[in-house]
Amino acid sequence: MATTPALELINIHKTFGDVEVLKGISLKAYDGDVISILGSSGSGKSTFLRCINLLENPTQGQMIFNGSELDLVRGDVDLVPNNMKQLTQMRQKIGFVFQSFNLWPHMTILQNIVEGPLHVLKRPKHEVMAYAEHLLEKVGIAEKKHMYPNQLSGGQQQRVAIARTLAMDPQVILFDEPTSALDPELVGEVLGVMRNLADEGRTMLIVTHEMNFAREVSSDVVFLHQGKVEEKGTPEEVFGSPKSERCKAFISSVF
Amino acid sequence: MDFSVVIEYFPRLLSGAWVTLQLVLLSVVLGGIFALPIALARISPVAWVRAIPFGYIFFFRGTPLLVQIFLVYYGASQFEAVKNSIFWPILKEPFWCAIIAFTLNTSAYTAEIFRGAIQAIPKGEVEACKVLGMTKVQMYRRILLPRAFGIVLPSYGNEIILMLKGSALASTITILDLTGMARTIIARTYTPIEIFLAAGAIYLLISMLVIFLFRQIELRQNRYLGTQSIQLEDKS
Numbered sequence A: 001m002a003t004t005p006a007l008e009l010i011n012i013h014k015t016f017g018d019v020e021v022l023k024g025i026s027l028k029a030y031d032g033d034v035i036s037i038l039g040s041s042g043s044g045k046s047t048f049l050r051c052i053n054l055l056e057n058p059t060q061g062q063m064i065f066n067g068s069e070l071d072l073v074r075g076d077v078d079l080v081p082n083n084m085k086q087l088t089q090m091r092q093k094i095g096f097v098f099q100s101f102n103l104w105p106h107m108t109i110l111q112n113i114v115e116g117p118l119h120v121l122k123r124p125k126h127e128v129m130a131y132a133e134h135l136l137e138k139v140g141i142a143e144k145k146h147m148y149p150n151q152l153s154g155g156q157q158q159r160v161a162i163a164r165t166l167a168m169d170p171q172v173i174l175f176d177e178p179t180s181a182l183d184p185e186l187v188g189e190v191l192g193v194m195r196n197l198a199d200e201g202r203t204m205l206i207v208t209h210e211m212n213f214a215r216e217v218s219s220d221v222v223f224l225h226q227g228k229v230e231e232k233g234t235p236e237e238v239f240g241s242p243k244s245e246r247c248k249a250f251i252s253s254v255f
Numbered sequence B: 001m002d003f004s005v006v007i008e009y010f011p012r013l014l015s016g017a018w019v020t021l022q023l024v025l026l027s028v029v030l031g032g033i034f035a036l037p038i039a040l041a042r043i044s045p046v047a048w049v050r051a052i053p054f055g056y057i058f059f060f061r062g063t064p065l066l067v068q069i070f071l072v073y074y075g076a077s078q079f080e081a082v083k084n085s086i087f088w089p090i091l092k093e094p095f096w097c098a099i100i101a102f103t104l105n106t107s108a109y110t111a112e113i114f115r116g117a118i119q120a121i122p123k124g125e126v127e128a129c130k131v132l133g134m135t136k137v138q139m140y141r142r143i144l145l146p147r148a149f150g151i152v153l154p155s156y157g158n159e160i161i162l163m164l165k166g167s168a169l170a171s172t173i174t175i176l177d178l179t180g181m182a183r184t185i186i187a188r189t190y191t192p193i194e195i196f197l198a199a200g201a202i203y204l205l206i207s208m209l210v211i212f213l214f215r216q217i218e219l220r221q222n223r224y225l226g227t228q229s230i231q232l233e234d235k236s
Helices: A045-052 A084-093 A109-120 A125-138 A154-166 A184-199 A211-217 A235-240 A245-254 B004-042 B047-062 B065-078 B080-084 B094-120 B123-131 B136-173 B178-189 B192-221
Strands: A007-016 A019-029 A034-038 A060-065 A072-074 A079-081 A094-097 A172-176 A203-207 A220-225 A228-233
Touching: A007 A045, A019 A045, A019 A060, A019 A228, A034 A045, A034 A211, A045 A172, A045 A203, A079 A084, A084 A094, A094 A154, A094 B123, A109 A125, A109 A154, A109 B136, A125 A154, A154 A184, A184 A203, A184 A211, A211 A235, A220 A235, A220 A245, A228 A235, A228 A245, A235 A245, B004 B047, B004 B094, B004 B136, B004 B178, B004 B192, B047 B094, B065 B080, B065 B094, B065 B136, B094 B136, B123 B136, B136 B178, B136 B192, B178 B192
Parallel strands: A034 A203, A034 A220, A094 A172, A172 A203
Antiparallel strands: A007 A019, A007 A060, A072 A079, A220 A228
């Protein structure tokens, strides 16, 4: 285990109006960790994930990526980035896969994938193209590269979204319920791709409702309840012998 | 009714139509160029930056185009400073006064159309830009503005047609556009029905061209929507 965590979150709080959604969550992810974040709806797991790369501004807390802390200052209510350049550079290394894919519909599959490495990272075109082809091959949609997102099924779109994230060579990938918007028969193909990524040793944080997947793939499991970490441990510990009552009830309700 | 006057004066009507086309094209192009920064300022997170275009749009949408034309044409010459400035050769020409008024007017409307289109982009697509680590400039230049372009087309085509019809007001400040020319001919021939029918037909033709053109651009630009979402499946 490395000495410095790839990603460390300390005491993250988030308040929407009067509602405190996150009540101080801390988490460390080392290189190669696959951490599943579980919890019933409303437990704050998606909000937590979105706070990591500041899609939501946390109300309080610290974010440390590769040993350097993200520079945050107090805005009107929430903490806001003090240094946009630092934030964009950090985001370039943290991939994010959305529940609703969020591909750009006016661009082809290939254009969606090469946009980031080509125009954000400014890598040479031949290199980016070759890598994009390789990624499309890997997620199993090479033959659809000139089609538009609307012409693909949900599962295919999500695989494109994963390829778009991978094209940036992220050090950590965050998955926000990547299969929740999919028809049941399409869930498997996306989980298959994610399983391969985990096997490659990628560092991943996954918010999911797929319990079997979380159990098999994760190195660690975190169970959130009402904005707090209720239980954390290895999949064997959390699924096999949960200590807290709520976690026990949650596990038994889904299995 | 005697439609031979239409044939006789048709070349004059066409030269009027050419002036109308120049008025519309110039003001739409200039207005479109001004509209973009106005629209971007309008969605700025900074309150005072938002306030400036808000006031501008409020004025130009809230007052009649005719009043705006008169303000530029009769108003500007009231000031000695304007008469002595390097802009006077331009400001003394009715044609350029009309262009200025039209440009200001259409840029206010177009800015609102652009703003609506940018804000109509689903939030998730904007977040997809953010998580790749794009800067604001990259986000707008690479993704959001091209995306908004497809959304903006139908209402933008509409604005151009409104501008075409609004351009008839140029005839009130001595410009011989299509309407101005028609009135001049009628003053000589006393055949208002024939000549106005002919002028109306020419306006209609130009509108049709604009509609056709925008339809073509729309089909090309929005081809990503795919045909399968509109066409029903063949059951056979």
